[in-house]
Amino acid sequence: MTTSEIMTLLQARGFRFTHSLGQNFLVDEDILEEIVERAAVSGRNVLEIGAGAGCLTQALARRAKRVLAIEIDEKLMPVLETVLGPCKNVRCVQGDALKLDLEALTRDAFDGEAFDVVANLPYYITTPVLFRLLEGELPLERICVMLQKEAVARVTARPGVKEYGPLAIQCAYRADIETIVHAAPHCFVPQPHVESEVIALDLRPYPVQVEEKAFMRLVKSCFLMRRKTLVNNLMAYGLARNEAEDAVRACSLPPSVRAEALDLDQFLSLFCKISLQGDSTEEEKGK
Ligand code: SAM
Numbered sequence: 001m002t003t004s005e006i007m008t009l010l011q012a013r014g015f016r017f018t019h020s021l022g023q024n025f026l027v028d029e030d031i032l033e034e035i036v037e038r039a040a041v042s043g044r045n046v047l048e049i050g051a052g053a054g055c056l057t058q059a060l061a062r063r064a065k066r067v068l069a070i071e072i073d074e075k076l077m078p079v080l081e082t083v084l085g086p087c088k089n090v091r092c093v094q095g096d097a098l099k100l101d102l103e104a105l106t107r108d109a110f111d112g113e114a115f116d117v118v119a120n121l122p123y124y125i126t127t128p129v130l131f132r133l134l135e136g137e138l139p140l141e142r143i144c145v146m147l148q149k150e151a152v153a154r155v156t157a158r159p160g161v162k163e164y165g166p167l168a169i170q171c172a173y174r175a176d177i178e179t180i181v182h183a184a185p186h187c188f189v190p191q192p193h194v195e196s197e198v199i200a201l202d203l204r205p206y207p208v209q210v211e212e213k214a215f216m217r218l219v220k221s222c223f224l225m226r227r228k229t230l231v232n233n234l235m236a237y238g239l240a241r242n243e244a245e246d247a248v249r250a251c252s253l254p255p256s257v258r259a260e261a262l263d264l265d266q267f268l269s270l271f272c273k274i275s276l277q278g279d280s281t282e283e284e285k286g287k
Contacts, residue, residue: 001083003027003055007189009079010053017190021073022122025052026146028187032059035118035198038180039144045115047106049097049129050122052076054083060118061087068109070097098128103138114139120146123192127167130155134174135216143175143201146183152197159263166220172264173212175201208268215271222259222267230257239274247273 001009007027017023026032032055041064051057051069053076060067067090071080077094084090091109093100106115117133117140126147133143147155150163155171156179157164171177181198185191221237222230230253234244248255250273251266262270
């Protein structure tokens with residue numbers, strides 16, 4: 001179906017867009033085609049989060065091996081059934097992408113094979129969804145997501161800017177990031193107030209490997225009180241003042257430094273120093 005046929009179908013069913021669910025449907029056929037092309041989904045398994053009325057889903061289904069599409073709004077399920085009926089390689093699941101067991105669902109849908117995520121993400125879950133995808137044990141290779149520009153800024157931020165924080169650090173640790181498609185507000189129904197972009201995160205191991213969950217716990221703690229010094233945040237994390245000061249000094253950082261000034265490598269080195277301190281304290285106790 002064309003996107004204008006899909007919009008007519010929605011209208012005929014009396015569908016009303018829910019702003020709080022981030023329902024801005026992408027209807028520009030050229031942009032949809034460009035996303036599918038740039039996401040390079042040919043022959044690949046694809047998880048789509050927030051299928052909406054299926055405009056992107058059907059474009060993905062034309063090239064992908066299999067598509068698993070998740071949508072929270074049950075009013076859209078009959079629409080998805082009609083739109084995606086002819087696409088035999090698509091499975092739709094109704095539910096909240098933040099709560100569903102993504103590991104089990106994708107293992108079942110893709111027979112345990114690796115997959116990519118391609119989605120026009122609802123803006124209000126951008127951060128938790130990206131954390132969920134990156135922190136989990138999913139066999140993911142690529143994530144291509146349409147985000148509002150302010151969210152792109154948070155993903156790609158570098159030290160020293162206000163958008164910089166745990167999300168940018170998590171993404172930089174797990175992936176190379178590239179902007180692949182721009183979309184103006186008029187490409188959507190209803191139109192959002194801001195520009196959007198599709199970014200591609202190509203997952204790869206970072207040269208320095210650490211225990212990721214513990215590392216991200218430290219990073220998140222360091223940003224809990226953004227205006228406070230790193231030493232203060234490390235104390236809130238559980239270190240004694242002298243331990244926090246030693247760790248900061250051992251990384252050749254000034255005592256008044258704040259978390260927002262540290263790049264990924266500096267955070268990794270801080271994490272390693274603190275882990276070593278912990279090990280030697282344990283050894284001391286054992287003597
Ligand atoms: N993929 C469609 C498109 O490109 O036109 C729709 C994208 S729209 C920006 C986001 C979709 O995500 C909406 O259909 C919304 O109902 C759905 N959604 C919102 N929160 C969700 C959640 N927690 N889990 C799954 N889907 C969600």
